[in-house]
Amino acid sequence: MLALMAALALAPHPASATAETAFSPFAQGVAEAAGTDAAIADFYRARSYAPLWTTAADAPRRAALFGALDRAADHGLPAPRYDAAGLRSQIAAIRTERDRARAEVALSRAFLAYARDISSGATEPRKIDAGIVREILRPDPGATLAAFAIAEPAAFVRALAPAAPEYAQLMKASFDLRRAAASGAWGPRVGAETLKPGASGGPVVQLRDRLVAMGYLGRSATQDFDASVQKAVQAFQIDHGLTPDGVAGAMTLEEINRSPEDRLKSVIAAMERLRWMNGLDLGERHIWVNLPDFTAKIVDHGKVTFETVSVVGMNQGDRRTPEFSDQMEYMVINPTWNVPRSITVKEYLPMLQKNPNAAGHLNIVDRSGRVVSRGAVDFAQYSARTFPFDMKQPPSNSNALGLVKFMFPNPYNIYLHDTPSKSLFEKEIRAFSHGCIRLARPFDFAYALLSRQTDDPEAEFRRHLNTGVETSVSLQVPVPVHLVYYTAWPTPKGHIEYRRDIYGRDAAIFDALQSAGVALGLQEG
Structure with a gap:
């Protein structure tokens, strides 16, 4: 100096x-x-x-x-x-x-x-x-x-x-995780495949100690998987997007056994993501779809006013849901499913070449919009590049889009929609779509959006629905929609919740940061 x-x-x-x-x-x-x-x-x-x-x-x-x-x-x-x-x-x-x-x-x-x-x-x-x-x-x-x-x-x-309060909360969490990693405060991994209430012995002690170290259980000398341990496991499961059954099964133990270093990488990736979004006006009212959380939320003035579970794109090739922000402009009630070209030629054309009557729920349409008779087409003569037809599914209860879709026109052809495949919402990891986001409560989502422009949003929605005819309903004020990917995110009180890195994107972000010179900085104190 x-x-x-x-x-x-x-x-x-x-x-x-x-x-x-x-x-x-x-x-x-x-x-x-x-x-x-x-x-x-x-x-x-x-x-x-x-x-x-x-x-x-x-x-x-x-x-x-x-x-x-x-x-x-x-x-x-x-x-x-x-x-x-x-x-x-x-x-x-x-x-x-x-x-x-x-x-x-x-x-x-x-x-x-x-x-x-x-x-x-x-x-x-x-x-x-x-x-x-x-x-x-x-x-x-x-x-x-x-x-x-x-x-x-x-x-x-x-x-x-970034001035977002979540940034400061994530930064504080990074300090805590660095200390935990440097000192080994979380203790050894739990050496069991599954632990249920009533179990006892060494693995239960490991589970107990790890839950204490992570703040889910007060200091305890129990060697038994008792009610207090079960309650702590349930709290952990809720914070990590797991089914809160109070049983430390394989998936729960996999998450419990993650190291502070692993969690720190998620936090650092989340901070980078917030920097990418810095300066973006989220909107006083906006839609927040966190892909690894499998939820879609409506946020008004910083508070969640509506939430539904969702299904997102499967972890495969171009089916992973992209991350971007846009403006939701309208909804389509009783939608026609215009099958994306990629699905038409990659999935349905090979089926039609084997059996012209395959996928009978879909219409084959020429460039003039006329339905083509399957018997009049030799599907074998076409390749994915030369196939001249489109495929469409008319409005119905069995339509792949369900009975309503929510549109924010974008180059990626991504939108939110209903689905007839309701059973998928019961699963813990809900990555099954071709990229679009399926909603478990699409009607309620529609009512919440329409509530800003009509006194009786349900009646307004059902008036169009009952016609059975495809109808577009504009949002008088477009709503920003943000498709995001946070595997670490703070609650309003600053407690960090974690989700699985379903597409491996956060691991890739941390690898890129590490290549640029980012270090975990594990120092005691």
């Missing part, structure tokens, strides 16, 4: 910025160091090459930056990317105005990298998984530098992180 102060002590005060003309060694050095980085070059040119970081008067800015870089790992950010130690060494080594210019630009580059990462994510989602098609609002580098130049430095840097 003394070397740093000495290196900067003779640098001119910003008041003499008029002397930092394009002819000064400092200005020339900044221009050279900025190179093809247009945002940085334009910023310094616009301020007549007045320094931002490297005068004695710039100490508050340097302190704010280095304080943030030193804590970058706490946010699950790749601290090596910003190289705080290298910047300090570069400042300490300043001997000439050209040295100072190079340090000046290096500090600006580090600041912009940090500002970008903490405000909008350190990774590119589409490069991690083709199903993460979320649009990211990246900060403008020139505007960021200009705003910082006139702001209170520490406050500006603090405000770069």
Whole structure:
């Protein structure tokens, strides 16, 4: 620190910025160091090459930056990317105005990298998984530098992180998990395949101790799977999206035996996801579909006002449900199912080539919209590329979309809808669709949406339903819909709930962050 102060002590005060003309060694050095980085070059040119970081008067800015870089790992950010130690060494080594210019630009580059990462994510989602098609609002580098130049430095840097309360709650959870991982506080894995009420012995003690360590059970000396242990298992199951039967079966024990490190990776991935969504206006009323939670919720002014379980895309090829945000504009009552082209040629065409009467519940339609007689078509002559027909299922109780679908037109042909396959909602892992989201309570969902525009939403809905005719009903005010993927998410009280990584996306996010330089940072204390 003394070397740093000495290196900067003779640098001119910003008041003499008029002397930092394009002819000064400092200005020339900044221009050279900025190179093809247009945002940085334009910023310094616009301020007549007045320094931002490297005068004695710039100490508050340097302190704010280095304080943030030193804590970058706490946010699950790749601290090596910003190289705080290298910047300090570069400042300490300043001997000439050209040295100072190079340090000046290096500090600006580090600041912009940090500002970008903490405000909008350190990774590119589409490069991690083709199903993460979320649009990211990246900060403008020139505007960021200009705003910082006139702001209170520490406050500006603090405000770069997402302001969503969930971000701070996840960050606190990451500290707790790091301590638990470093100290081994959760103890050994439970060595059993299944444990039921009435069991006793060593594995029950392991289960008891792990539940105590994770906060689900008060301190206890019991060796029996008694009522208190059963209640704790049920609470754990609820928090982890498991059937709350109070039995520590194979799936429950698999989740109980997950390490603090595993949970920490989920939390770090969730923080990155929140950074990707930072700056996005969720909407005072919005629809929140968390894919690994298998739920769809309507949220009004931050509170869940409606919730239903859902079925999402199966974990297979292009059937995984993508992640993005859009606007729900209307619902279709008594919908026709227009079979997606991919399903038509991949699934139904091979069936029709073997048996022209296969999939008899579907109409085969030509490009003019006319129903084609199956007997008039030689299906064997067509390939997936040349098949000239569409397939449609008319409105009915057995329609694949059920009796209503909810539309937010998007390039991925994803929407929410009813389904005749009600039994799937009873399953614990509900990934069975071709990508769209099936709702267990679609009528109630429709009523909740229509409640903003009619005094009797149920009567309005059923008036259209009873016609049996396909009808579109517009939402007078479109509702933002967010298809998200959080395997770690805080309750309103800050308690973290976890879900299984059904598509492996969070594991891929953490791998990308780790490749960028993120470390778990497991230190005791």
